[in-house]
Amino acid sequence: MEILAFGVQADEKPLIERAFQGHHEVRCLDVFLNEDTALIATGYEVVCTSVNCDLGRRVLQTLAAGGTRMVAQRSTGFNNIDLLVAERLAMTVARVSYYSPHSVAEFAWTLAMAVNRRIVRASTRTRDFDFRLDGLMGRDMHGRTAGILGTGKIGEAFTRIAHGFGMNLLGWDVAENPACLQLGMRYVPKDQLLAESDLVSLHVPLMPETRRLIDADALRTMKDDAILINSSRGGLIDTAALVAELRDGRFTGVGLDVYEAEAGLFFLDKSLEAVGDDTLARLVTFPNVLVTSHQAYYTEDAVGQIIETTLENVLDYRAGRRSENVLVPRS
Numbered sequence: 589m590e591i592l593a594f595g596v597q598a599d600e601k602p603l604i605e606r607a608f609q610g611h612h613e614v615r616c617l618d619v620f621l622n623e624d625t626a627l628i629a630t631g632y633e634v635v636c637t638s639v640n641c642d643l644g645r646r647v648l649q650t651l652a653a654g655g656t657r658m659v660a661q662r663s664t665g666f667n668n669i670d671l672l673v674a675e676r677l678a679m680t681v682a683r684v685s686y687y688s689p690h691s692v693a694e695f696a697w698t699l700a701m702a703v704n705r706r707i708v709r710a711s712t713r714t715r716d717f718d719f720r721l722d723g724l725m726g727r728d729m730h731g732r733t734a735g736i737l738g739t740g741k742i743g744e745a746f747t748r749i750a751h752g753f754g755m756n757l758l759g760w761d762v763a764e765n766p767a768c769l770q771l772g773m774r775y776v777p778k779d780q781l782l783a784e785s786d787l788v789s790l791h792v793p794l795m796p797e798t799r800r801l802i803d804a805d806a807l808r809t810m811k812d813d814a815i816l817i818n819s820s821r822g823g824l825i826d827t828a829a830l831v832a833e834l835r836d837g838r839f840t841g842v843g844l845d846v847y848e849a850e851a852g853l854f855f856l857d858k859s860l861e862a863v864g865d866d867t868l869a870r871l872v873t874f875p876n877v878l879v880t881s882h883q884a885y886y887t888e889d890a891v892g893q894i895i896e897t898t899l900e901n902v903l904d905y906r907a908g909r910r911s912e913n914v915l916v917p918r919s
């Protein structure tokens with residue numbers, strides 16, 4: 589069987605081809621699956637997709653009409669897939685429910701320390717032989733308070749690093765994580781966490797209940813000199829409200845690996861086009877903001893695990909086996 593993989597990065601292609609060798613042929617495309625590209629999948633029983641593919645109703649209907657029976661998503665998050673429609677179309681949808689949470693947690697910390705210690709500005713200056721320290725002052729993390737919203741696998745890995753820095757730990761989650769409690773985390777209401785934390789990091793999934801978790805009110809509740817990090821999903825933050833707060837000079841630093849309107853931008857080279865997104869354009873002009881394009885998971889270790897699990901998901905589907913990675917059918 590030949591599988592069609594959408595949204596494949598150049599680094600990923602040889603890893604995917606090597607993993608699937610001896611099992612199934614894979615045709616790798618760098619374009620993302622969306623309404624414009626869905627017809628390419630005609631005749632492919634299995635398509636393999638990534639976070640910025642659009643698997644809404646219309647795309648799923650086009651896939652089903654073309655003979656696609658299975659979607660193998662190469663990520664943990666699946667907010668880009670309409671599961672109810674997939675179920676109605678009798679498709680199988682599987683994701684990668686586990687891969688190195690350290691990849692994302694370490695990257696979230698990379699953003700936090702880069703904005704705290706002004707690394708981008710410092711690097712630009714030294715390239716210009718400007719060796720002044722003005723404007724580069726950061727803050728010790730030791731003794732300060734980290735607020736972690738979502739203490740699952742990635743939140744826990746982030747918390748372990750915060751503990752290593754010697755920080756006070758506040759958590760917010762629907763379920764307390766015993767490992768985080770053991771590290772000294774105190775679970776508190778969201779507003780208390782936002783009001784007391786010097787560093788706020790988001791690790792909850794994007795769902796209807798968490799959309800715009802950080803809205804204008806939440807931003808106003810945070811300390812003026814806090815650091816805000818989002819390596820989860822862009823839709824967790826009201827970006828326009830964030831821009832308004834930044835314009836007022838608030839926050840020591842903001843690190844964003846995700847952006848609510850990232851689909852159609854992130855993972856693509858848009859450098860030769862006019863910027864059509866005014867919010868993103870404004871966001872990147874703030875000297876205390878660092879935006880990266882959804883790269884937190886992008887380590888050899890995590891990508892290797894994602895591809896291995898995706899292969900297992902396809903083999904399970906072919907053999908009629910069920911695993912915890914199957915989202916549809918539900919049982």
Ligand SMILES: NC(=O)c1ccc[n+]([C@@H]2O[C@H](COP(=O)([O-])OP(=O)(O)OC[C@H]3O[C@@H](n4cnc5c(N)ncnc54)[C@H](O)[C@@H]3O)[C@@H](O)[C@H]2O)c1
Pocket residue numbers: 664665689692738739740741742743760761762763791792793794795797798819820821845846882883884885886
């Ligand atoms: N930037 C990247 O490259 C990247 C890569 C992987 C994952 N992610 C994001 O990170 C998120 C977290 O991943 P994970 O592996 O830690 O997931 P996880 O399921 O292990 O943890 C999520 C936590 O959020 C909590 N939660 C769920 N709904 C909640 C709600 N309504 N209110 C409060 N807490 C709630 C859960 O109880 C759980 O503890 C993913 O959903 C994904 O969006 C980003």
